[in-house]
Each structure stands twice: as C-alpha cells, then as structure tokens.
Amino acid sequence: MSKxxxxxxxxxxxxxxxxPFVPILNASGAESTGPKRLVLIYTPHGTxxxxxxxxxxxxxxxxxEILQPLTPLKxxxxxxxGLTMRANESIGAPHTKxxxxxxxxxxxxxxxxxxxxxxxxxxxxxxxWNEGPSIDQIIANQLHSLEPTPYRSLxxxxxCSNSHPGHRMIYAASEQPLQxxxxxxxxxxxxxxxxxxxxxQALMKSQRLSILDAVSPSVQSLKxxxxxxDSFKIDAHLQAIRDIEFSLQNAVSCDAPEIPGxxxxxxxxxxxxxxxxxxxxxxxxxxxxMTRVCSFQFSRGENDQTTYPWLGVDHKxxxxxxxxxxSDAIDDMTLIYRxxxxxxxxxxxxxxSIPEGDGTVLDNTLVVWGSEISRGWDxxxxxxxxxxxxxGAGAIPMGQYxxxxxxxxxxxxxxxxxxxxxxxxxxxxxxxxxxxxxxW
Amino acid sequence: xxxxxxxxxxxxxxxxxESLWEPHIVCxxxxxxxMGETPLKRVTRSQYDHVLKDVFQLDAxxxxxxxxxxxxxxxxxxxxxAMDMTTVQMYQTVAEKVAEQLDFSTLDSCNLLTDVPRExxxxxxxAVGVRLFRRPLTAVEVDVFLGLYDTFAEGNHTAGLKVVVRxxxxxxxxxxxxxxRIAGQTNGEIIPLDGIALASRLSFFLWDSVPDAALLDAAMxxxxxxxxxxxxxxxxxxxxxxxxxxxxxxxxxxxxxxxxEDVIKDEVLFPHYTEEVVSGLKQETANxxxxxIRYGDGELDTLLSAxxxxxxxxxxxxxxxxxxxxxxxxxxxxxxxxxxAGILSHGSVxxxxxxxxxxxxxxxxxxxxxxxxxQPITQPPANANLELPDLGPDATTREQVEAHTQDPxxxxxxEKMDFIGFGFEHYDAIGQFRATENGQTIDASGxxxxxDVDGFFNGAxxxxxxxxxxxxxxxCVSRQWMxxxxxxxxxxxxxxxxxxxxxxxxxxNNLRELLLSIVMSNSFRNRRADEGGVHE
Numbered sequence: 001m002s003k004x005x006x007x008x009x010x011x012x013x014x015x016x017x018x019x020p021f022v023p024i025l026n027a028s029g030a031e032s033t034g035p036k037r038l039v040l041i042y043t044p045h046g047t048x049x050x051x052x053x054x055x056x057x058x059x060x061x062x063x064x065e066i067l068q069p070l071t072p073l074k075x076x077x078x079x080x081x082g083l084t085m086r087a088n089e090s091i092g093a094p095h096t097k098x099x100x101x102x103x104x105x106x107x108x109x110x111x112x113x114x115x116x117x118x119x120x121x122x123x124x125x126x127x128x129w130n131e132g133p134s135i136d137q138i139i140a141n142q143l144h145s146l147e148p149t150p151y152r153s154l155x156x157x158x159x160c161s162n163s164h165p166g167h168r169m170i171y172a173a174s175e176q177p178l179q180x181x182x183x184x185x186x187x188x189x190x191x192x193x194x195x196x197x198x199x200x201q202a203l204m205k206s207q208r209l210s211i212l213d214a215v216s217p218s219v220q221s222l223k224x225x226x227x228x229x230d231s232f233k234i235d236a237h238l239q240a241i242r243d244i245e246f247s248l249q250n251a252v253s254c255d256a257p258e259i260p261g262x263x264x265x266x267x268x269x270x271x272x273x274x275x276x277x278x279x280x281x282x283x284x285x286x287x288x289x290m291t292r293v294c295s296f297q298f299s300r301g302e303n304d305q306t307t308y309p310w311l312g313v314d315h316k317x318x319x320x321x322x323x324x325x326x327s328d329a330i331d332d333m334t335l336i337y338r339x340x341x342x343x344x345x346x347x348x349x350x351x352x353s354i355p356e357g358d359g360t361v362l363d364n365t366l367v368v369w370g371s372e373i374s375r376g377w378d379x380x381x382x383x384x385x386x387x388x389x390x391x392g393a394g395a396i397p398m399g400q401y402x403x404x405x406x407x408x409x410x411x412x413x414x415x416x417x418x419x420x421x422x423x424x425x426x427x428x429x430x431x432x433x434x435x436x437x438x439x440w
Numbered sequence: 441x442x443x444x445x446x447x448x449x450x451x452x453x454x455x456x457x458e459s460l461w462e463p464h465i466v467c468x469x470x471x472x473x474x475m476g477e478t479p480l481k482r483v484t485r486s487q488y489d490h491v492l493k494d495v496f497q498l499d500a501x502x503x504x505x506x507x508x509x510x511x512x513x514x515x516x517x518x519x520x521x522a523m524d525m526t527t528v529q530m531y532q533t534v535a536e537k538v539a540e541q542l543d544f545s546t547l548d549s550c551n552l553l554t555d556v557p558r559e560x561x562x563x564x565x566x567a568v569g570v571r572l573f574r575r576p577l578t579a580v581e582v583d584v585f586l587g588l589y590d591t592f593a594e595g596n597h598t599a600g601l602k603v604v605v606r607x608x609x610x611x612x613x614x615x616x617x618x619x620x621r622i623a624g625q626t627n628g629e630i631i632p633l634d635g636i637a638l639a640s641r642l643s644f645f646l647w648d649s650v651p652d653a654a655l656l657d658a659a660m661x662x663x664x665x666x667x668x669x670x671x672x673x674x675x676x677x678x679x680x681x682x683x684x685x686x687x688x689x690x691x692x693x694x695x696x697x698x699x700x701e702d703v704i705k706d707e708v709l710f711p712h713y714t715e716e717v718v719s720g721l722k723q724e725t726a727n728x729x730x731x732x733i734r735y736g737d738g739e740l741d742t743l744l745s746a747x748x749x750x751x752x753x754x755x756x757x758x759x760x761x762x763x764x765x766x767x768x769x770x771x772x773x774x775x776x777x778x779x780x781a782g783i784l785s786h787g788s789v790x791x792x793x794x795x796x797x798x799x800x801x802x803x804x805x806x807x808x809x810x811x812x813x814x815q816p817i818t819q820p821p822a823n824a825n826l827e828l829p830d831l832g833p834d835a836t837t838r839e840q841v842e843a844h845t846q847d848p849x850x851x852x853x854x855e856k857m858d859f860i861g862f863g864f865e866h867y868d869a870i871g872q873f874r875a876t877e878n879g880q881t882i883d884a885s886g887x888x889x890x891x892d893v894d895g896f897f898n899g900a901x902x903x904x905x906x907x908x909x910x911x912x913x914x915x916c917v918s919r920q921w922m923x924x925x926x927x928x929x930x931x932x933x934x935x936x937x938x939x940x941x942x943x944x945x946x947x948x949n950n951l952r953e954l955l956l957s958i959v960m961s962n963s964f965r966n967r968r969a970d971e972g973g974v975h976e
Contacts, residue, residue, distance in 0.1 A: 112929075113520060114513075129521075155526065161702075162508040163521060172524065179507045179526040186505060189533050207592060208532065211607045214584050219612045227621035227970025230480040236522030237612065243525040244532070266504070268704065307704045307796070315706045317796050 034356040034364040035147065036392050037286055038420055040103060040136050040295040041347075041369040042169055043340040044095075044304055045322045045376045047385040051334050054079050054401045061401040066337045067387065069345040073352060075399040076362060080386035082404040083412055085374075086431040087381040092127045094379035095301035096166035098372030103134035103169055103295075105410040105429020113175075114165075129165055129175040131430050135413040137172050138428075139420045140293035150247040153293035154285055155180040156187070156278045158271060159306060166302030169372075170295050176236070180297050182265040184277040191285055192256035209248050216241050254288035257281060272310055279347040287354050287361055296347075298340065301372045311335045322376020333376075344369055348389050366392030366419050368412075384409055395419030397440050404438060411438045465915065466932060467939035473630050474933040475963040480620040481927050482518035484509045488534070490649035490685055495571040496542055496605075505534040514811070515693045517927035535609035539602035548601060557597045561589045564601055565608075573613040574640045574650055575660075581613075617644060617927075621968045629969035630962070635659030638965060642674065645925045646955070647682040648689050667960065674959045678734060678952060687733055688726035690924045694811055695783065697722060697792035705870055706797045713791075713870045720754025721788040721871070727752070728783060731770055738952040740917060740945065744782040745904040748772035758787055760873065779866065779873050781901035784808070790864065790871030798869055801841050801861025808860045812907060813891055814916035817857060836877045838862060855889075862886040863903045911946070918945040918954055925958045937963035 047066060054061040061079075063071055070077050090097045090107025097108050109128030140153040153170075157180025161167045168177035181187050193201040216238065223234045257280040263270045275298065282294050299306050304319040313321070313332045321329050321336075344367075351362035367389035374380045386409075391398040396419050404411075410429045415437035417425040426436045483491070485503035492498040507527040509516035547568070550560030565585045569577040577585075585604050593600025608614060618637045633641065639659035643651040651659065655673055663669035677683055692698035700722055705713050727750035732743045751758075751765065751773045759780065765773040783789065793803040809815045841858050845851040863886030868874050875882060884899040893910040897903045907913050918941040923930055930938060937958075944950070944957035958964055 160508070162516065163510040175520075176522060176524065178524045179530075181526055181530075183505065186530065186533055189536070190529050194536070207603050207606070210588055210591060211532075211603065211610055214588055214607050215611045217584075218581075222612055222616070225620075225623060226480050227623055227968070229477065229970060230620055233480050233522040236524065237528065240523055240525040240528040244529060266701070305702050305704050305796075309707075315708060315797065317704050 034361070034393075035289065035292055036143070036395075036420055037292045037361070037365040038136055038139055038294075038392070038416070039282070039286070039365055039367045039390075040134075040170075041344060041367065042102065042295070042297045043337075043369070043371055044299050044301040045318060045333075046371045046374040046380070047337050048330055048333050049081075049375065049383055049385065051330075052337065052385055053081060056401065058401050058403070059399075066334060067341050069338065069342040070348070070387070070389075073345065073348050073362075073389065076348070076352065076389055076391065078388040078391070078396065078398050078400045078402060080388060080402045080404065080412065081383060082402075082406060083384045083386060083409040084406050085381040085384050085409045086433075087373075089431055092165070093302070094373055094381075095303075096127070096164075098379075098381065099167065099169050099300060099302065100130035100165050100171065101429075101431070102370055102372050103136060103413065104130050104132050104171055105135070105413045105431055106131035107430055108165060109174065127165070129177065130171045131174055132171070133173045133176075134169065134171045135416055135428055136170060136293050136295060137178075138425070139417055139422060140291075142422055143292045143420070148246075148250070149289055149291050150250045150252060151285075151291040152243065153178075153295070154191075154282070154291045155295050155297070156282050157182050157297040158265070158274050158278060159299040160297050161300055161303075164302070167300045169297055180295070182274075184259050184263060184265075184274065184281055187278070187281045187285075188256055188259060191281070191290060192254060193251070205248050205251065209245060212241050212245055252288050252290055254284060254290065257284045268307055269309065271306070271308075275343050276346065279343065280350065283347060283350040283354075283361075286351065286365070298343075308336055308339065311339055319376070344387070344389075351390070362390045364393045365390040366395065366416060368416060382406065386412060392419040400440070402438075402440070407438065408433055408435070411435055414438075415440070465935050465938045465942055467936035469936065473936070473962050473966075474628070475630060475937065475966055475968060476926075476928065476931045476933045478619060478621045478926075478967040479519040479928060481617045482523070482615050483617070484516055484518060484648075486685075486689060487644060487648050490647065490682075491572070492538060494647075494649050494652070494682075495568060496538070496547065498538065498541060500537075500541055502534050502537050502541070505537060506530050512927075513923065513929060514696065515924050515927070516698075519928055531610055531615065532606075535606040538609060539605045542602075542605065544598050544601055548598075550597065552597060557593065557600075558586070558589070560597070561593070561600060561604065562586055565589070565604055568605065569608060570656070571650055572608050573611070574618070574643075574656065575636045617641065619967060621970050623970055626969055630966045631969050632665065632966050635662060635664045637967070638664055638670070639673075641964065642670075642677065642959060644927075645959070646674070646677045646686040647680070648685040649682065670959060670965070671956065674956055678955065683734060684726065684730040687730045690921065691725055691729045691783070692722065693924070694920050695725070695789045695792070696807060696811070697725065697788040700788060700792050703792055703794075704796050705791070709797055710870050716754040717758065718791075720752050721758070721786070721791065723752050724749060724755055725783060725786045725788040727770060728786070731772065733951045733955075735770060738950045740914060740949055740951055741908050742782075743951065744784065744907050744913075745901070746772075746782050747777035747780070748774045749780075749786065755787065758872070777901060778899075779901075781904040784812075784904060785864075785867070785900045787871035790867040791869065794867075794869040794871070796869065799837050799861075799865060799867070801837065801858040801865075802854060803857075803861070804864045805857030805859065805861035808888075808903075809857060811920065812913050812916055813910075814912075814919055815856075815890070817853065834878045834880070836865075836880050836882075838865060838883055859887045859889070860903070863897055864900055866899060914945040914949065915942050918942045918958075921951075921954055922958050922961075922963070925955075926963060930963075934963045937961035 051064050052066040053064050056062055085101055087097055087101055091110055092108045109131055111128035112126045113128040144152045155170050155178050160180045160182060170178040172178055194204045195201045219237050223231055259277045260273050263274055265274055282296060285291060305317045307314045307317055313335055321332050348362055351365060352360045354361040356364055369387040371385055374384045388396060410432035413428045414425060418437050427434050485506050488503040488506060489501050507530050510518045510521055512519060548564050565582055566577060585607055588603050588607050589600035592603040617640055619633055619641045636659050639651045639655045643649060643655060658664040658669055658673050664673055701718050731750050736742060750770060751767050753767055756767060759775055793807050794800050806817050809817055845854045863884055865882050865884045866873055887896050888894055892912045893906045895906060897906055919938060922938060922941050940961045941954055941957050944953040
C-alpha cells in the first residue's frame with residue numbers, strides 16, 4: 001500500500017485539529033521516529049545585536065530582550081552568533097545581494113539582467129540574478145528522491161513584493177527564483193482542496209488534472225517554435241505542470257486550519273493575521289506530510305515600506321528606522337524584532353504540540369531563522385543573527401548558545417545539509433571557503 | 441520624537457561622470473537591419489485583468505491572485521524568468537475564480553430547450569478562444585476543449601463551459617505573447633512578425649490587452665502588414681479609450697508611482713492621505729497623461745509644463761485650490777502655475793519619491809536623472825556612511841543634506857541628484873505645497889549639471905522650463921516609451937528604430953507621433969531568428 005493512500009484514509013481523522021503523525025515503516029519494517037524536515041524563516045534588516053544576544057555561556061544562558069519569547073522552548077532552540085556572510089565579495093547593493101546570498105551562499109551573477117547604460121553606452125550599474133541554488137532546494141531534491149511527498153518544497157511569504165533578486169531568497173537553481181505564496185487563500189485553494197464534500201473535492205481534482213492534460217501538449221509544442229534562449233522557460237513550464245500533476249495524484253487529505261476570512265495580502269493592518277495564518281498553514285502542511293521542506297519569508301529588506309501600527313510603530317517605515325541608530329529608533333526596532341520572535345515562537349510551539357514518535361514534529365525538524373544583513377544602519381554582514389530550532393532529530397544539539405568568531409556562514413549551510421542527511425556535502429555556494437560544516 | 445533627526449539616504453553611488461551629452465543613438469542606414477533579442481513574455485497582472493474585462497466583461501481585478509510580475513528596469517515585463525510551480529498554480533487558481541464569477545448568461549446565448557448544448561459549447565469555445573489566443577483555434581484545439589466539455593458537462597451545460605474557460609486561461613497560447621524570438625535558420629536573422637503576432641504586440645502595447653475583432657481582421661487579411669494598414673489600425677486604436685490603459689501603465693512605471701500604495705506615509709503627520717487619495721492621485725496622473733496625449737495637443741512640452749491637471753473627487757481638495765472647481769471627466773482644472781507645472785509636480789510622483797515623513801532630495805533628483813535624462817546613478821561604495829548629521833529639530837531637509845554632502849566621496853554623486861531634488865522642496869512627503877519647513881522659509885533653488893540644459897532654477901516650474909529645451913530629455917522619453925512598447929531592454933541593435941522614434945519626438949515633438957513611430961519601427965514589427973532552435 002502506498003503511503004499516500006494510507007494518508008488519504010487517515011485524512012478523516014484530521015477534523016479534530018492537527019493530524020497526528022503516523023510513523024512511516026522504513027525499509028526494514030521497523031518504526032522510524034518520523035521524517036526529517038527543514039524550515040527556513042526569514043525576517044528583514046538583521047537585528048539589534050546587543051538586545052538579541054543571550055547572556056551566559058554556551059550551555060547556561062538566558063535569552064536577550066529580543067529572543068525572550070522563545071524562552072518556553074529554550075531547550076529546543078539554539079542561538080548562533082558570529083557568522084559572517086561574505087557579501088563584500090559580491091556585487092550589488094546590500095539588501096539586494098544579501099537576500100539571495102542568505103540561503104545560497106553565493107553572490108549575484110555579473111551579467112546585465114539589471115544592467116543600465118549611460119549615454120555613452122558604458123556600464124553604470126549592472127548585476128544579475130543569483131549564481132546558485134539555495135540549500136533547502138538541494139535538500140528538498142534529495143529528500144524527494146528518497147521518499148516523495150506531494151510537494152518537493154513549499155514557499156510561504158508575507159509582503160515579498162515583485163520578482164527581483166532583493167525580494168527572493170529561495171532558488172531552484174541559478175536565475176530560478178521560487179515565488180512565495182502570499183495569500184493564505186491561495187494556499188487553501190491549492191493545498192487543502194476545494195469543495196465541502198469528498199465528491200466536490202474529487203471532482204475538482206479530476207478537473208484540474210484533465211485541464212493540465214489538455215494544455216500541456218501545447219506547452220510542449222512551443223519548444224519547437226521558440227529560440228534556444230527561451231527554451232528553458234518551456235522546460236520549466238512543463239516541469240511545473242508535472243509537479244502539479246504529481247501533487248494532485250498524490251494529494252493527502254488534510255483538514256485546513258482555521259483561517260480568518262477577508263484578509264488582504266497587500267494590507268499593512270492585516271499583517272499579524274496573515275503571518276499567523278501562513279505559519280498555521282505551513283505547520284499543517286508539514287504535519288500532514290505534504291512536504292518535508294518549507295520556507296517562510298516575512299517582507300524583504302530592499303525598499304521595505306512596512307510599518308507596524310499594531311506595535312505602535314507607524315510613524316516610520318522599517319527600512320528608514322533601521323538607518324537610524326538613536327535610542328528611540330533602537331527601541332522601535334526592538335519592538336519589531338521581538339514581535340518576529342513571538343511569531344516564530346508560536347510556530348515552533350505549534351510544531352511542538354504535534355506528537356511524533358517519541359517526541360514531536362518540531363524535534364524531527366530543523367528550523368533555521370536568518371536575515372539578509374546583520375544590522376540596518378551600516379549594512380553589516382558580520383555577526384549575522386541566526387536562530388536554530390528543533391535540531392533535525394538530534395543532528396544539531398539544541399539548548400545552546402553558539403559563538404563562531406567570524407566563520408563564513410556557508411559553513412552553517414553545509415551543516416544544515418549534513419543534518420538533513422546529505423553527509424557527503426562539504427561545501428556549498430560560490431563564496432564557500434571549503435572549511436566544511438560547523439563544529440557544534 | 442525627533443522629527444527630522446535622520447533621513448534615509450538612497451543607496452546610490454558616487455562616481456562622477458561629467459561627460460557632455462551627445463546624441464547616443466547610432467543608426468547605420470547602410471547596414472543590414474537588425475534589432476535586439478525578443479524574449480518570450482508572459483501576460484502581466486494588469487494585462488490579465490484587462491483581458492477579463494474585454495473578453496468576459498468581468499471587472500473584478502482578480503489578478504491579485506497571480507504571482508507578482510517581474511521587474512525589468514523600471515518597467516514590469518515577464519520576460520526573463522521561467523515560471524515555477526507556484527506561478528503556474530496561481531494561473532490555475534485565478535482561472536477557477538474567473539469561472540466561478542462569470543455570468544454565462546451574457547456570454548453564451550444557448551437556449552437549452554431548442555439548441556443542441558454541444559453545438560453551443562463549440563460556438564463558445566471558438567468565440568472565446570479567438571479572443572484569448574488572438575487567432576482562430578485550430579480544429580484540433582477546438583476538439584481538445586470540447587473534450588473537456590464532454591467530460592465535465594454531465595448534463596450541466598454551464599459546468600462544462602466553466603471547465604472550458606479554466607482550460608483556455610491556462611493554455612500557453614493565452615499565457616505567452618506570440619512575439620518571441622523564433623527558431624530559424626540563421627542566428628540573428630530578422631523576420632517580420634506575422635499579422636497575428638503583430639496585432640498582439642500592438643494591442644498589448646496600447647491597450648494592455650488582447651486585440652479586438654477589427655484588429656484581428658486586419659491581421660488575418662494581411663492589411664496590418666502594410667505601412668498603411670498598421671498606421672490605420674494604430675490611429676484607430678489611439679482613438680479608442682482602451683489606449684488610456686497603455687498610457688496609464690507607461691506613466692505609472694516610468695515615473696515610479698505604480699506601487700504608490702506601498703509607499704507608507706506617517707498617519708499622524710498626514711491624516712488626510714487616505715487610500716482613496718492614493719488611488720485618486722494615481723488616477724489624476726493617468727488621466728492627465730491620457731488627456732495630453734489623446735485629447736490635447738499631444739506635446740511633450742505640455743506633459744512636462746502644463747498649468748492644468750485632471751482632478752477627481754478623491755483629490756478634489758488635494759491641491760488646496762482657492763476655489764472649488766467643478767469636477768468633470770477629462771476636464772482640465774487650472775492650477776497656480778507658480779506652484780505647479782506639469783506631470784513632475786503631481787502628487788503621485790512627489791509622494792512616491794519621498795520618505796514617509798520627509799522629502800527625499802535624492803529620490804526626486806534620481807528620478808529626473810534616470811527617467812528624464814536616461815543617466816543612471818551608480819551604487820555607493822560598500823563602506824559609505826549613510827547617516828545624515830543631526831542638526832537639531834529645527835533643521836530643514838536642505839540643511840541636513842547640505843551638511844551630509846560635505847563628504848566629497850558622496851558629494852560627487854549626490855550633488856547630481858540632490859541639487860535637482862532641492863527644486864522640489866516646496867512639496868512635502870505627500871506632495872502638498874509648503875511655504876515653510878520647521879518654521880523656515882523653503883529655499884527651492886536647485887542646479888542641474890552634466891546635461892544639455894545645465895543651469896540654475898528655482899522650483900519645479902522653472903525646472904520644467906529647462907527640460908523643455910533639452911534634446912536629451914526628448915531622446916530619453918522616446919527611449920522610455922520604446923522600452924515599454926517592446927517589453928525588453930533596448931540595445932545598440934535597436935539604434936535605427938530608436939532613431940526613428942527620436943525623430944518623431946524631435947521634429948513634431950508630439951507624443952502621438954512618437955507612439956505611431958514606435959509601432960512603425962523595425963524593432964516593433966520584427967523578431968529575431970535563432971539558429972539554436974528546433975526546426976520544423
């Protein structure tokens with residue numbers, strides 16, 4: 001029996017809330033503790049380091065003001081201080097290059113995708129998309145090849161803006177940004193089925209498959225018409241269709257979490273509910289094993305116009321505040337960064353409330369939370385603020401406060417891959433210096 | 441709260457470039473015709489909405505369900521990046537929303553008592569298909585969509601049509617513009633677009649939507665492929681109100697106010713700057729540009745220096761006019777010409793280029809440099825100090841910026857922007873006129889350098905006067921329009937086409953002539969072959 005049909009059968013249990021994870025039988029027939037999962041979380045503009053840093057020692061520490069909301073889960077969280085992102089080795093403006101670099105460990109292409117010329121035809125300003133894939137996609141490909149889930153990975157977001165290197169952090173490959181879904185209703189529509197009865201859901205699924213079946217020969221036929229420069233677009237379109245078909249054919253029945261109606265993903269005032277809704281949907285998608293790899297992007301650093309009226313920070317937009325280092329701005333930023341920590345904490349607690357094997361879903365998940373710069377006013381890339389949680393089924397020890405004195409952040413990316421089972425991966429990204437993973 | 445303590449400086453660079461301007465468009469009429477790459481493009485969000493309106497009479501702005509468009513320069517064009525699964529899923533979702541919201545009683549004249557439903561379905565597929573695909577469907581295609589109808593109608597005619605609509609909207613024949621670089625024999629060979637592809641390019645340019653029946657007829661008959669034919673169609677289309685969309689799309693992106701709702705302002709300082717005002721300001725500029733180009737004299741000079749605008753209810757009081765004017769559609773309302781002149785003094789442009797409390801000299805200056813003179817500003821050095829000095833609560837923005845640009849590293853470049861930006865200091869962060877800032881009288885004297893109209897000016901109206909004399913501005917505006925029309929970056933290979941467009945801006949100095957000239961140009965009417973393609 002395939003695991004999908006078993007899950008469909010179990011789907012009816014989900015009505016009471018999050019579905020319990022049902023242990024998968026591994027090849028030897030013994031129960032494993034559950035699948036490993038990876039979640040990347042991004043929030044913009046770094047942090048205020050002295051209010052973010054814990055006090056104490058590696059094993060015995062207290063969270064600082066900003067991370068204090070994580071206290072209830074302290075034994076399942078690790079603070080990682082001191083890593084440097086080698087952004088000064090790459091072209092591009094700080095927020096623009098920091099964003100793609102965060103999870104790819106690579107710089108921007110030095111091509112003319114975003115080139116502009118002056119009146120004499122000279123290059124004035126040029127950069128391209130990302131050089132390489134993000135680590136989660138490498139991990140997702142590996143996990144998917146070993147044990148497919150309906151989706152290879154899922155990308156969630158709030159206020160991520162248009163398609164530009166400074167606004168995208170997840171990349172399937174060079175120049176292949178993945179679009180985060182910003183509308184919780186889009187997530188509901190595609191992941192949790194349409195229609196209130198099993199018959200309606202089945203009909204919708206069958207219609208979606210038939211439609212894809214009907215249009216994909218036309219996509220295929222475009223391959224012979226367009227030039228070679230464009231054929232990658234057709235290949236990607238066909239791949240996307242195959243991925244959607246796979247997700248439909250292997251759909252798991254999974255009850256949607258309660259999402260408030262009427263949210264507008266362009267509306268500032270809706271940000272708190274959008275954020276909690278997206279985190280809930282992500283937790284449920286993981287709990288139902290729709291995918292093993294997720295990411296969540298909250299806004300972006302480049303030209304970030306977000307205000308935080310629900311925190312009383314509505315007089316300046318975030319990007320402007322971060323360019324200020326006077327105390328009132330520091331206090332405002334602290335409020336914002338602490339709010340981020342509250343959102344992350346709520347998500348972690350949600351994962352931790354779902355039993356799995358001897359522990360919880362969180363225990364089997366590696367959560368990595370980062371930013372595209374370390375602080376706003378002078379765009380630093382040293383002391384990048386990273387927080388880990390879950391640990392990936394014991395792969396990385398939690399409950400620790402790690403300090404790495406200026407080591408390149410590529411080593412964290414390598415460690416993430418190793419923790420997720422890619423043990424032979426010893427280097428990642430064009431900026432990697434070849435030092436392997438981090439010593440925990 | 442320190443109101444003016446610190447300004448965010450734009451992340452802009454400081455490499456001096458003091459060359460005198462010379463016409464940069466190179467056209468060798470003796471050389472074989474050539475043009476830049478013509479990448480495969482997908483419909484944008486606004487195009488999607490306009491198509492729903494034109495084909496289905498559905499006015500529901502459903503495109504917010506779609507993936508965000510790609511930013512290419514300052515225009516959006518989905519020309520560079522391949523779709524990922526999520527983007528394709530979003531086309532799936534929006535198609536489902538469309539099918540749910542359509543009023544089939546107006547789209548399908550089937551009388552289920554007397555007609556054969558399947559014949560009605562075939563008529564529907566053919567009628568809707570020809571609009572969405574911009575060409576008649578082949579017999580094979582009709583069969584494919586009717587096959588879906590047969591499978592899912594199940595005695596419910598409309599249910600079958602809904603599935604058909606969803607499929608048509610997910611077809612690549614709808615999603616991609618058929619004006620791509622084509623697989624051919626010789627790399628770089630220039631091949632005329634066929635009538636269908638040309639009609640499509642034309643209608644997406646001017647109408648931001650699919651062709652109508654008359655344009656398709658001209659495409660099918662071959663009339664569109666002649667000089668007379670394309671001129672006739674273009675003039676007809678320019679007279680159609682749908683061209684207001686192309687004009688709106690161009691100006692909103694060119695002048696950077698397309699996402700004005702994302703530029704948040706301080707609610708305490710600007711309590712009247714509501715969502716309605718934001719959309720009112722955008723509407724004003726769109727209507728003004730439409731008025732100048734399609735109703736008025738069509739002159740670039742008028743666009744840049746008019747002493748009137750087109751108001752709407754939402755911004756009736758925005759310009760603080762001494763007397764209320766009757767607001768009528770497309771009726772000019774005259775402003776105080778000492779305070780406002782042309783499109784660059786519109787609230788939309790000024791609010792989009794300001795911070796949320798304060799003005800930004802750099803952003804406003806950068807807009808003029810990059811969008812009016814086509815002079816890009818470089819990035820600042822990585823170690824640039826981006827702080828403005830704290831001169832106390834009574835300092836003006838000018839004083840802070842002047843102190844800041846004492847730093848010679850930044851000054852070389854910031855002077856190019858800020859000295860222009862000073863001229864806009866009479867307009868606050870939402871673009872309203874102010875005589876004073878923090879109790880001090882506004883000094884709006886500025887200077888423009890490194891152009892063909894170098895000189896001093898005081899305030900935006902005087903700057904507008906300078907711009908009118910600039911060949912560089914005319915050339916740049918023609919280049920901006922052409923970039924928008926083609927949905928791609930231009931390069932030297934488009935030189936002769938740019939030269940034609942520039943001539944239209946130079947000689948008659950008329951924007952209608954410019955649009956016509958762009959449509960008539962080599963770069964607009966052709967595409968490139970690619971030897972790497974698969975040949976059939």
